[in-house]
Amino acid sequence: MQIKEVAKRLNTTPRTIRFYEEKGLISPVKATENDYRSFTEHDVMRLSTILALREIGVPVKDIRKILENPDMSMLQYLNVQRSALFEKWIEMKDMIETIDNMLETDDGNIYALSQHLKAMKSIRKGWNDKWNFDHQAADYDQNIKMHGYRFNVHQDYERALAKAAKTVQLKHGGSCLDIGIGTGNLGSRFLQHGVHVIGVDQSEEMLKKCSEKYPEIETRKGHFLALPLLDNQVDGVVTSYALHHIPDEEKLLALAEMDRVMKDNGQLCIIDLMFLNKQHREQVINAFHLTENSEAIGAIEDEFYADRSKLLDWFQMNNYCVETYQFNNILSMVYAVKDKENKIDSE
Ligand SMILES: C[S@@+](CC[C@H](N)C(=O)[O-])C[C@H]1O[C@@H](n2cnc3c(N)ncnc32)[C@H](O)[C@@H]1O
Structure with missing residues (x-):
């Protein structure tokens, strides 16, 4: 097949095709007598992949990596690209919202608004995985069954997941997002x-x-602060043993992200390590100090156990109807339904 024919078939131009040839992404055979390029079906397929990836914003250098790396499937690349685009999209939304606020501000202090935006950008990008979950994945299901020496962070794990699955009532054909899904132990219960x-x-x-x-x-x-979903997309959002990996100031941003992707009347269920409030945290940690349980104190201080009262304040401000349940001193469930008359029930 000659270049013009290929261009017509793929709705592109010969110039574009020559560009990718110059970049070394395709190498059609050239006739010795007249240098005319001849494209095989395989070349055309490869070219169609290149064009498709460019259309969704993948840079040429990354396309080369994709085509040259047999270990990573196209699906994985598309997944990575989608998550990168969602991050950009959310950043753009923050910027547009800031412009709206700048236009509306009375005192003309657009600098303060720009600094707020800067802080948001840095929070959204700042998180990194200091626990190396990639490394934990292979043994995760085994490890959660182990009891620590003097502190069992997974005490009541099964009971809590079962309670979440029973509490969140979703219809056949409905959709549920599990954030920080790990090996699927909670999300799978809805299948x-x-x-x-x-x-x-x-x-x-x-x-x-x-x-x-x-x-x-x-x-x-994807991650808590830039969920790879469009607005109002799912009926339920659940998350178990994941939220305590992000610092407190990020948790409220994470709740706003969950709220963004959930439909009206959607259900949100958080199972996580948390204290009821600041006093409760002090009380529990003091008790561990008294029994010289440094294993427990080290484990708690290595992570960001939530202050449940702050989560509840956020739900109240955002018109959710909330129920809570405490499994033990460090583990709670917060179940919240969007846009219902606001009330807080406990235990
Ligand atoms: C302790 S595991 C819990 C897994 C599962 N939800 C469960 O209950 O067994 C924590 C999971 O949260 C994920 N995670 C931690 N921080 C995250 C973040 N900021 N965004 C998305 N996932 C995160 C980790 O990669 C890991 O898979």
Whole structure:
């Protein structure tokens, strides 16, 4: 097939095709007598992939990596690209919102608004995985069954996940997002009810494990502060043992992200390590000090156990109806339904 024919078939120009040839992404055979290029079906397929990836914003240098790396599937690349685009999109939304606020501000102090935007950008980009969850993925399901020497962070794990799955009532055909899904232990419980489950995690190895165990779960790379979903997309959002990996100031931004992707009347359920409030945290830590339980204190201080009262304040401000349940001194469930008359029930 000659270049003009290929260009017509792929709705592009010969010039564009020559560009990718110059970049070394395709190498059609050239006739010795007249230098005319001849494209095989394989060349055309490769070119169509290149054009498709360019159309969704993948830079040429990354396309080269994709085409040359046999270990990573196209699906994985698309997943990574989608998550990068969502991050950009959310950043753009923050910027547009700031411009709106700048236009509305009475005192003309647009500098303060720009600094707020700067802080948001740095928070959204600042998180990094200091626990190396990719490394933990292979043994995660075994490790959660182990008891620590003097502190069992997974005490009541099964009971809590079962309670979340029972509490969040989703219809057949509904959708549920599990954030920080890990190996799929919570999200998978909704599959039996015919719910479409989307699992988001920042760890690709965790997502791989989850897909091996539950191929029906749709996995997406992403993180709490830039969820790779459009607005008002899911009926339910659940998350277990994940939120305590982000600092307190980020948790409220994470709640706003969950709220963004959830439909009206959607249900949100958080199972996590948290204290009821500041006093409760002090009381529990003091008790560990008294018994010289440095294992417990070290574990708590290594992570960001929430202050449940602050989460509840956020839900109240955002018109959620909330129920809470405490499993033990460090583990709670917060179940919240969007846009219902606001009330806080406890235990
Ligand atoms: C302790 S595991 C919990 C896994 C699972 N939800 C469960 O209950 O067994 C924490 C998971 O949260 C994920 N995670 C931690 N911080 C995250 C973040 N900021 N965004 C997305 N996922 C995160 C980790 O990669 C890991 O898979």
